[in-house]
Amino acid sequence: MVVRKNTAYYIKRTLFYLLIGLLAFVCVIPLYWMVRSAFMKNTDIYVMDPFIFWPSKMLWSNFTSAWNSAPFTKYAFNTIVIVAANILGTLLTSSMAAYAFSRVKWKGRGFCFGMILITMMLPGAVTIVPQFLIWRNLHMVDTYVPLILPAFLGGGAFNIFLLRQFFLAIPNDLDEAAEIDGAGKLRIFLQIILPLSKSAMIVVALFTFLGNWNDFFGPIIYLNSKDKFTLAVGLLQFQGDYATKWNLLMAASTIVVAPCILIYLIGQRYLIEGISLTGMKA
Amino acid sequence: MRYKEKKLLNAKTKSNLVGWAFALPAVIGFLFLNLVPMLLSGYYSFCDYNIIRKPVWSGFNNYISLFKGTDTTFWLSVKATLLYTVMAVPANLIFSFAIALLLNRDMVGRAFFRSLFYLPCILPAVASSFVWILLMNPDFGLFNVILDFLHLPESKFFWDKSSVLPSIVFMGIWSTGSTQVIFLAGLQNIPRVYYEALEIDGGNAWHKFWSVTLPMVSSTLFFNLVIGIIGALQVFGAAYIITEGGPNNASLFYVFNLWRQAFKYMDMGKASAMAWVLFVVVLLATLVVFKTSNKWVYNEGGDQ
Structure with a gap:
């Protein structure tokens, strides 16, 4: 009896792992397909019979030719500037706001926080037209200002909310002890709250990196000159110009995707904790 | 001092x-x-406002012309977006809930699989869309090879008006990692005692799912439903990157149409009216879900 139960158990377990393994396999197919095609001769991509699982000769040269067929070095530089500025601005101003909303008592706090929370529900499409017109009147279209300045103005409701949740979990005794020792609110923020919130700050930095690295909606609206494009928009442009060169397009895509995967591998533990903490994503 | x-x-x-x-x-x-x-x-939204000229007050003209269908694309884009929402929201919820249920079992390598299933979410939409274009190519894409292998009829995927929306939904299911993670967090909050109590009473796996798991995650389900509807109504990327609204306007999503009115045809008045219609619809959809939620969302603490 016991033995039979065990057999059933093992069959069940095996089926379970087979199922989840199959799902994992399906999940990575697109990535596999991208890398596979990036290494192939373009004519081989059109061959379906016999089916080519992996190129017999890996063409590393696809990566250099893809990179050199468009100003990708320039795009990469532009993207890094935008991403870095956004990370800096978001870390600075969202943590400040989160601090004000969690550990300082002031008149209007609840109201302001409520308003900022509501913006999370606001469809981006509602504000994009007037936002564009405002930047246009300020003669800021085709500059990076519309893509960077918002990060220095709070850095988005999601990040403020995430950091506030985290700050609330830090015991109040620490502030009180510091205040008795004569520390002001600014010193408490810089020397107690921020150092204790490293992991939350990392989550915000990671989300900001990914959000801006991957963003194409902002750049297609605000940037016109080709030499100001980001990698995501450069990739879009590349597809328009080289629609039939699938191997080069996949090589370029692989290069743009690689930093995301690298960052994800380093920070995925923090990211997933961040989502579980707030119950949402950026 | x-x-x-x-x-x-x-x-x-x-x-x-x-x-x-x-x-x-x-x-x-x-x-x-x-x-x-x-x-x-x-x-x-109450102005005749082409970007070159100054806005001129025109009353409800923009709204009237939208609803009367003077510009036929408005209703086409409403239809495409609603169809997409009706397909994508349940598909994403069911799939990500199923994945979360699998990941919630006792298993080796849970963190690994969770990270793997989340991975597609962090990829640039532009790059992953290109891969899907290649995978779903009717002539030399992998998917038709698989369909052939399984002796199923081939599909034209993004390039046929009847298959374009299901194809975009399928592509979307691939990147539901954040919904999965939220579901999983909800599942892991269920106290074990509830299951143990049911085991003592002789309940089987089905009873456990139906009378413990489902009620206990109903608030998470509710949250994901709201977020899912809001997100689906604003779908944009696939239309912009892959289909340009086609074929035959079958994927002319609302926000894509709005973007086109504003930034291609420079009709800022009409685009603003469309934006407000969307805003009201999103608000109404959220309210309806909230209103009906007390019928099916179980709150342990009574009222919350």
Whole structure:
């Protein structure tokens, strides 16, 4: 009896792992397909019979030719500037706001926080037209200002909310002890709250990196000159110009995707904790 | 000096000043990136406003021409978006809930699989869309090879008006990692005792699922449903990157159409009216889900 139960158990377990393994396999197919095609001769991509699982000769040269067929070095530089500025601005101003909303008592706090929370529900499409017109009147279209300045103005409701949740979990005794020792609110923020919130700050930095690295909606609206494009928009442009060169397009895509995967591998533990903490994503 | 300062500003005023100072960038951001644009877009929606000329008040003209169908694309894009929402929201919820249920079992390598299933979410939409274009190519894509292998009929995927929406939904299922993670967090919050109690009463796996798991995650399900509907109504990327609204306007998503009115045809008045219609619809959809939620969402603490 016991033995039979065990057999059933093992069959069940095996089926379970087979199922989840199959799902994992399906999940990575697109990535596999991208890398596979990036290494192939373009004519081989059109061959379906016999089916080519992996190129017999890996063409590393696809990566250099893809990179050199468009100003990708320039795009990469532009993207890094935008991403870095956004990370800096978001870390600075969202943590400040989160601090004000969690550990300082002031008149209007609840109201302001409520308003900022509501913006999370606001469809981006509602504000994009007037936002564009405002930047246009300020003669800021085709500059990076519309893509960077918002990060220095709070850095988005999601990040403020995430950091506030985290700050609330830090015991109040620490502030009180510091205040008795004569520390002001600014010193408490810089020397107690921020150092204790490293992991939350990392989550915000990671989300900001990914959000801006991957963003194409902002750049297609605000940037016109080709030499100001980001990698995501450069990739879009590349597809328009080289629609039939699938191997080069996949090589370029692989290069743009690689930093995301690298960052994800380093920070995925923090990211997933961040989502579980707030119950949402950026 | 210090003593004097303390005397001048009493603690309450000082706290108020400090609070406002720390929140100031975010408050300015709220005003100039959200509130002012909202009001402006409301005003423009009542204007005849082509970007080259100044806005001229035109009453309800924009709204009337939208609803009367003077521009046929409005209703086409409403239809495409609603169809997409009706397909994508349940598909994403069911799939990500199923994945979360699998990941919630006792298993080796849970963290690994969770990270793997989340991975597609962090990829640039542009790059992953290109891969899907290649995978779903009717002539030399992998998917038709698989369909052939399984002796199923081939599909034209993004390139046929009847298969384009299911194809976009399928592509979307691939990147539901964040929904999965939220479901999993909800599942892991269910106290084990509930299951143990049911086991003592002789309940089987089905009973456990139906009378413990489902009620206990109903609030998570509710949250994901709201977020899912709001997101689906604003679908944009696939239309912009892959289909350009085609074939035959079958994937002319609402926000894509809005973007086109604003930034291709420069009709800021009509685009603003469309934006407000969307805003109201999103608000109504959220309200309806909230209103009906007390019928099916179980709150352990009674009212919350």
